[in-house]
Amino acid sequence: MPLKTLKQDTAETLTLEWVLHVRNYKLTLNKNLCVGCEICALACPKEAIGLEKQPKALGVKAKHAKIDIDLEKCNFCGICDILCPYGAIKVTVTGEHILSVVEKESFPELIRDIQVDTSKCPVDCVECEEACPLDLIKITQLTADGKFVENIDSLTEKEKTGLQIKIDIEKERCPCCRICEFNCPKGVLRVRKFIHGKISIRPEKCPEGCTDCLDVCPILGALYLSDEDEQVHVNEMFCVYCGACKVVCPVDEALELKRTMVSHTPVHSGAWNKALERLTSPVEMTKELKTKGSLKARESVRKRLGWKGK
Amino acid sequence: MAKEEIQKKSKTEAPRIGVFVCECGSNIQSMMDVEDLTRYAKTLPNVVYAEHMNYPCSRQGQEKIKDAIKNRGLNRVVVAGCSPRVYDAVFRRCVSQAGLNPWLFEMANIRELSFYCHQNKPEEAAEKAKDIVKMAVAKARLFEPLQPIELPVTDKAMIVGGGIAGISASLDLADMGFKVYLVEKTETIGGHMALLDKTFPTLDCSICIEGPKMVDVGRHSNIEIISYADVLNVDGYVGNFTVKVRKNPRYIIAENCTGCGECRDACPIEYPNPADMNLGVRKAISVPFDQAVPLIYTINKDYCIECYKCVDACGDRQAINFDQKPEEVEVNVGAIIVAVGYDMHNPADMECYGYGKYENVFTSLEFERLILAAGPTGGKVIRASDRQKPHSVAFIQCVGSRDINRYEYCSGFCCMYTLKHAVMLKEKYKDDVQVYVFYNDMRSNFKGYEEFFNRAKSSGVNFIRAKLENRRITEDPKTKNLMVYAETEDGKPVEAEAEMVVLANAAVPIQKATELAEITKIPIGTDGFFVECQPKIRPNETDTPGIFLAGACQGLKDIPYCVAHGSGAAARAATILNKSKWLVEPLVANVNEDLCSGCGVCESVCGYDALRIEQNDTKKVANVTEGLCRGCGMCAAACPVGAITMPHYTSEQVVAQAKAVLEKVR
Numbered sequence: 004m005p006l007k008t009l010k011q012d013t014a015e016t017l018t019l020e021w022v023l024h025v026r027n028y029k030l031t032l033n034k035n036l037c038v039g040c041e042i043c044a045l046a047c048p049k050e051a052i053g054l055e056k057q058p059k060a061l062g063v064k065a066k067h068a069k070i071d072i073d074l075e076k077c078n079f080c081g082i083c084d085i086l087c088p089y090g091a092i093k094v095t096v097t098g099e100h101i102l103s104v105v106e107k108e109s110f111p112e113l114i115r116d117i118q119v120d121t122s123k124c125p126v127d128c129v130e131c132e133e134a135c136p137l138d139l140i141k142i143t144q145l146t147a148d149g150k151f152v153e154n155i156d157s158l159t160e161k162e163k164t165g166l167q168i169k170i171d172i173e174k175e176r177c178p179c180c181r182i183c184e185f186n187c188p189k190g191v192l193r194v195r196k197f198i199h200g201k202i203s204i205r206p207e208k209c210p211e212g213c214t215d216c217l218d219v220c221p222i223l224g225a226l227y228l229s230d231e232d233e234q235v236h237v238n239e240m241f242c243v244y245c246g247a248c249k250v251v252c253p254v255d256e257a258l259e260l261k262r263t264m265v266s267h268t269p270v271h272s273g274a275w276n277k278a279l280e281r282l283t284s285p286v287e288m289t290k291e292l293k294t295k296g297s298l299k300a301r302e303s304v305r306k307r308l309g310w311k312g313k
Numbered sequence: 314m315a316k317e318e319i320q321k322k323s324k325t326e327a328p329r330i331g332v333f334v335c336e337c338g339s340n341i342q343s344m345m346d347v348e349d350l351t352r353y354a355k356t357l358p359n360v361v362y363a364e365h366m367n368y369p370c371s372r373q374g375q376e377k378i379k380d381a382i383k384n385r386g387l388n389r390v391v392v393a394g395c396s397p398r399v400y401d402a403v404f405r406r407c408v409s410q411a412g413l414n415p416w417l418f419e420m421a422n423i424r425e426l427s428f429y430c431h432q433n434k435p436e437e438a439a440e441k442a443k444d445i446v447k448m449a450v451a452k453a454r455l456f457e458p459l460q461p462i463e464l465p466v467t468d469k470a471m472i473v474g475g476g477i478a479g480i481s482a483s484l485d486l487a488d489m490g491f492k493v494y495l496v497e498k499t500e501t502i503g504g505h506m507a508l509l510d511k512t513f514p515t516l517d518c519s520i521c522i523e524g525p526k527m528v529d530v531g532r533h534s535n536i537e538i539i540s541y542a543d544v545l546n547v548d549g550y551v552g553n554f555t556v557k558v559r560k561n562p563r564y565i566i567a568e569n570c571t572g573c574g575e576c577r578d579a580c581p582i583e584y585p586n587p588a589d590m591n592l593g594v595r596k597a598i599s600v601p602f603d604q605a606v607p608l609i610y611t612i613n614k615d616y617c618i619e620c621y622k623c624v625d626a627c628g629d630r631q632a633i634n635f636d637q638k639p640e641e642v643e644v645n646v647g648a649i650i651v652a653v654g655y656d657m658h659n660p661a662d663m664e665c666y667g668y669g670k671y672e673n674v675f676t677s678l679e680f681e682r683l684i685l686a687a688g689p690t691g692g693k694v695i696r697a698s699d700r701q702k703p704h705s706v707a708f709i710q711c712v713g714s715r716d717i718n719r720y721e722y723c724s725g726f727c728c729m730y731t732l733k734h735a736v737m738l739k740e741k742y743k744d745d746v747q748v749y750v751f752y753n754d755m756r757s758n759f760k761g762y763e764e765f766f767n768r769a770k771s772s773g774v775n776f777i778r779a780k781l782e783n784r785r786i787t788e789d790p791k792t793k794n795l796m797v798y799a800e801t802e803d804g805k806p807v808e809a810e811a812e813m814v815v816l817a818n819a820a821v822p823i824q825k826a827t828e829l830a831e832i833t834k835i836p837i838g839t840d841g842f843f844v845e846c847q848p849k850i851r852p853n854e855t856d857t858p859g860i861f862l863a864g865a866c867q868g869l870k871d872i873p874y875c876v877a878h879g880s881g882a883a884a885r886a887a888t889i890l891n892k893s894k895w896l897v898e899p900l901v902a903n904v905n906e907d908l909c910s911g912c913g914v915c916e917s918v919c920g921y922d923a924l925r926i927e928q929n930d931t932k933k934v935a936n937v938t939e940g941l942c943r944g945c946g947m948c949a950a951a952c953p954v955g956a957i958t959m960p961h962y963t964s965e966q967v968v969a970q971a972k973a974v975l976e977k978v979r
Contacts, residue, residue, distance in 0.1 A: 004672050004679070004697040005661065006591035023585055024592035024679075024697055025689045048618040078597075078616040080582055107581035109620035274620035 010074045019074050027097045028079040032070065036091035036176065038221040039067030040245035043083035043092060046278040051076035052083060054250055065215035068250045080104050082278065085112060088198070088245050089137070089221070090176035110275055111267035115174050116195035123189045124168035127155050131170065134186035136223040139173040178243040180222045185240070200244040200262040200283075206234040208257040216248035216258055263287050271295075318412075327359070328454045331387035332446060333378055334365035335394030337424060342367075344428045345439040350393065353443050357450045362387060370400055375407040382411040389413075389453040393421040393446050398847070414458030416899065416961055421449035444974050451973035452966045459899040459960050462939050466552035467647040468890045470883075471496060473544055473829075476504020477872055478864025479652035480526050481879030482886075487535035489883075491890050494644050495530065496558055497540040501605035503527050504654050508588060508602075508678065510685040512872055513733040514765035520604050520687075527606040538607055545641070547832050550940030551859030552647045552895040562637035564612040565598075569632035572600070572608035576623035576633070584616040586689075590679045593689025598623045598633075603687070647895075648886035651833060651843065651855075652863035652879060653826075658713045658720070658819040666712060666816055671788040672697040673795060673813045677727065680734055680815045684741075694738065696813055698793035703812035705747040706738060707797045709784070713819030715753060716781055720819045722840050725869040727817035728756045732769045734815065739772040749809045751779045751799055759873075777807050786814060820869050833860055834921075842868050853882040858897070861885050899960050900944035902937045908956035909934045915948035915957060924948055 007022035017032040044052040051073045057066040081094035081102040093100060104110035124142075132140045144152040145167040152158065152166065170191070181194045204216070204226075217226045217235045225241040226248065228234070244262050252258040262283045267275070280288040332354035336342040347365040354363040362385045368374050369392050381387055390408050394400065397420035405415035423442040431438040470486050472479045475497035487493045495502065506512075507527070509519035530536050539558055546557040577596045585591040588601035595601065597617040598610055612623070612633070624633050657678055661669035668674045673696045675683070686692035696703055708731045714724040735748045750769075755776070757766040770776065779799035787796045798808045822841035823829075830837045835855045836844045843866050846854035853861045863882035864875040889895055902915075902924065911933030915924045923941035926933050935948075935957070949957040949964075958964065 004592075004675060005659070005669050006585050007669075021585065023594065023689075024683075026583075026594060049616075078582060078584060078618070080618050082618070103581040103583070104618070104620070107579060107622060109579075109581045109618070109622045271625070272620040272622065273624075274618040277619065 008074055019072055019077055030079055030094045033091050036089050037070060038089055038247045039250060040247040041250050042086050042088060042245055045281045046082055046086045048082060048274055049076045049078055065218040065251050067219040067247050082110055085110060088178035088243055108270060109272045111270035113197045114266040115177055115179055115197055117172060118193040119170050120191055121168045121170055123191050126163045126166050130186045130188060131183035131192060134182050136182060139177050140183060141171045143169045145169060180241045180243050182224060182241055197266040198244040198262055199264040202237050202242050202260045204235055204237055204258050208254055209234055210253060215251045219247045219251050328389050329361045329387050330359045330389040330391060330450055330453055331381050332360055332363040332391045333369050335369050336365055336367040337394060341424055341428060344435050350442060354446055357447060359454050360450060361385060369394060370403055378407055379411040382413060389456055390418045391421055391449045391453050393423050395424040396422055416459040417456045419449045419453045421445045447973045448970040451969040455966045455969055461896040462899055463894040463896055464552045464940050466889060466892055466895050467645050469646045470648045470886050470890060471556055471644060471646040472650045472652055474652035474654055475502030476652060476654045476864060477506045477523060478875040478879035480530055481876045482650045482652060482863045482883040483530055483536055485880050485883035486886060487533045489887055493536045495536055495538045496542050496544055500541050500601055500611050502530060506872060510681050511733060511737060513729045514761040524604045531606040540607055544832060552889060553940060554646050554649055556644050558642050558644060560640045562639055563609060564635055564637045565610050566632050566634050567609045569630050570609045571630060575626040576610060579622040579626035582616050582618055589682050589689045592679060592682055648859050648889050650861045650863050650882045650886055651866060653823050653866045655820045655865040655869060656823050658821045660712050660816050660818045665785050667786045668816060671795060673793055675815050676818050677730060677815055684737060705811045706813045707749040707809055707811035708735060708815045710752040710817045711781055712816040724820040726871040729762055731817050732765055735774040736769050736772055739774060748774045749811060750774055750776050752776060753781060779807055853885045859889055901939045901942035902948050903958045903960060904935045904937060905956045906934045908954050910954060914951050914953060918947045918951045
């Protein structure tokens with residue numbers, strides 16, 4: 004059987020495949036999860052991913068860009084899978100989700116730092132579940148003996164006090180926007196963004212009545228239409244710096260987005276440096292390298308002199 | 314008369330021509346009265362002696378000619394017989410042994426030019442034979458002694474292609490003491506043989522017998538392997554070639570690479586391995602197989618993500634250089650052996666076999682990698698659809714070969730490798746597997762092959778004779794089993810159900826054959842393979858002196874034949890390389906500089922780049938590179954002022970021939 008290279012594009016998914024006799028490499032893009040941001044396209048080391056802006060019809064909301072992957076260029080390395088903030092891409096080898104670049108330490112994983120202390124949860128509070136713009140949070144109540152509570156209202160007040168609260172978050176798909184954290188009345192959730200940066204809109208440059216960026220932003224609340232000037236403004240607090248807005252913005256100078264840092268597991272890799280450089284900037288990449296260098300120096304000094312540092 | 318005396322006299326005295334008519338067994342004798350032709354020859358001007366004999370080419374015949382030269386005082390000799398292509402050299406040597414200059418001889422080809430082509434008209438043929446003899450005599454009358462041209466020789470050789478034929482040629486030449494440059498396109502030498510599991514008819518492990526040869530090549534002090542390289546251009550002529558070669562970047566510093574493989578272990582990226590027929594994978598930094606020679610790793614930048622984990626793994630050896638660029642080198646050699654091998658036809662375009670459509674249809678080379686213990690499945694023959702061992706396998710012969718609509722020729726080795734596969738399967742899985750071979754004709758000539766066919770028959774392989782037409786394979790969509798339908802010679806349907814099908818697809822000329830043919834100026838035949846100088850007695854030589862052919866690029870060959878052919882090419886090349894001067898026939902264009910106006914017409918018509926207009930002390934004149942001139946005469950015919958003469962084919966001689974044959978008409 005000759006090598007088969009397949010590409011299938013349906014309404015729901017885009018699938019790329021290498022079918023070998025002994026192995027099967029598969030990349031699946033879930034189009035329902037993809038928000039048309041630029042992260043994967045920027046990070047792809049083979050420049051296999053392209054963004055196609057969607058035509059805009061008058062009076063209709065702007066649509067986010069579609070991504071297309073070149074089967075000729077893709078090498079199924081899985082870097083897009085690792086970096087996608089929304090978990091839209093999966094790369095598998097013979098059905099198993101094993102990423103060799105992570106195993107061989109040639110690419111880091113994102114750190115989605117989400118801490119949950121459910122001991123403080125009010126029993127019938129569902130604020131975070133309702134606030135999550137991507138429906139990733141599921142709250143369940145368990146009785147003391149570990150049984151699911153189907154209907155909280157059927158319980159007596161006494162029974163309610165003994166309940167355990169469980170918060171399940173689909174971490175792989177979470178872009179860490181912090182909206183749940185800010186909506187939690189008790190400080191149960193603590194979320195750190197994994198992409199840091201700066202976004203700004205210059206309303207004076209915006210075409211009149213254009214809300215394209217707002218239309219495509221997947222994080223409800225990161226961008227908003229101001230009642231005062233009827234123009235789109237930024238709420239930096241919730242922005243995840245994915246760049247979906249920037250992709251569709253029709254005017255170069257109206258929207259500025261800079262990424263400055265990406266939280267990741269420790270790594271020493273040229274591929275990561277390049278990805279980081281493209282995601283942030285050469286300056287930011289160099290900063291990370293310098294930090295790594297000084298950490299390394301400190302480590303070797305500590306080893307040799309027994310210096311503990313602070 | 315003594316030899317020296319003959320030599321001296323032939324230059325000064327009037328032509329004394331001897332004509333020798335060959336009876337050629339019954340070939341000529343039966344067609345005409347040779348006595349009559351001999352009598353006729355005697356009547357021609359300047360002919361002082363004529364006789365007919367059976368086989369002048371034999372030793373006795375040659376002795377008779379020599380005697381006649383001595384005793385009858387001949388100073389020109391004409392033999393009326395067969396083709397000069399073969400016998401010119403024989404008779405030139407014969408007359409020169411008698412003291413005549415070899416260029417005072419002429420062959421009158423009455424066999425091919427008259428009797429062979431006019432077999433039904435013996436009388437007219439006899440008349441034509443007389444004319445041919447008459448023309449030869451008219452030309453011989455004007456012959457002048459000529460001296461061979463001496464060319465310097467570089468005693469180094471280049472071999473293009475590192476398969477088993479190229480390896481064989483390289484080792485032989487290197488052992489004879491000549492420096493050899495072995496240029497290989499891929500990362501490793503070894504060719505197809507290195508990819509095979511076993512070899513027929515002995516079932517020796519292929520790489521186990523080729524591997525030591527490859528290592529010998531790698532270690533030989535006289536051999537320099539230039540691997541991962543392309544031949545870009547060939548300039549020059551026999552004894553003096555300049556070959557431009559491009560070394561493609563491996564992104565590895567060859568001298569620093571120890572072949573340890575630590576980089577490969579660190580590399581996270583895999584891609585389909587062409588050496589495994591894409592059934593398995595290799596790393597973005599790797600060697601195609603463990604026995605590779607030279608053992609230098611290569612980074613495939615099409616797949617590499619440049620994480621530099623390999624650089625870390627390589628450490629102090631510092632063998633990796635991501636900035637490596639292609640490098641062009643020029644090599645001077647005296648002889649070139651082209652041994653570029655063959656490719657396999659992709660049978661996907663033959664829909665009736667379902668290759669590429671049905672998962673369990675394989676090509677023979679894919680099967681070879683499947684059954685190979687070091688292959689991607691660890692030697693397990695498994696189906697693609699369910700990864701299970703097949704309980705029945707059908708081999709189908711002549712897929713593309715012997716098909717007048719595709720490749721008319723027989724690929725030569727498919728019958729035998731199919732027998733090999735069938736026997737290996739039977740011996741590996743015993744009665745657990747049914748083996749069917751759909752064959753057209755079973756070709757098992759050569760040593761030990763018929764015996765191997767018998768071994769296959771006795772091991773329980775089912776042989777089904779089926780013609781090429783009306784073959785068809787269908788797949789059961791549920792079981793993914795295959796139904797093979799075919800017809801016997803007399804049109805009776807035959808069929809078999811098999812869980813796996815293996816196609817003996819045609820072997821074809823390499824993809825870049827045309828490009829290489831242009832570079833080396835070797836002609837390509839209608840079958841697409843390179844054409845040798847003479848198919849029977851000069852199978853290694855090409856029309857370009859100094860360029861030789863070895864192995865399957867000249868025509869498909871199995872391993873022992875390739876080894877022998879490679880050694881043959883080496884021996885032929887050595888006949889040039891071992892001389893300090895190479896003598897070529899003096900049949901090269903001669904420019905009369907006084908007449909030449911430097912107009913350049915000759916330069917534009919020369920097909921061999923042998924003529925260049927160059928400035929001499931006083932004016933521009935045509936300059937001949939003797940080593941390149943092939944004596945075709947195009948320039949002499951084109952020259953508007955008649956400044957170019959072709960020795961042995963001068964205008965006077967050609968006109969004399971024409972006049973001789975047209976005399977009667979007038």
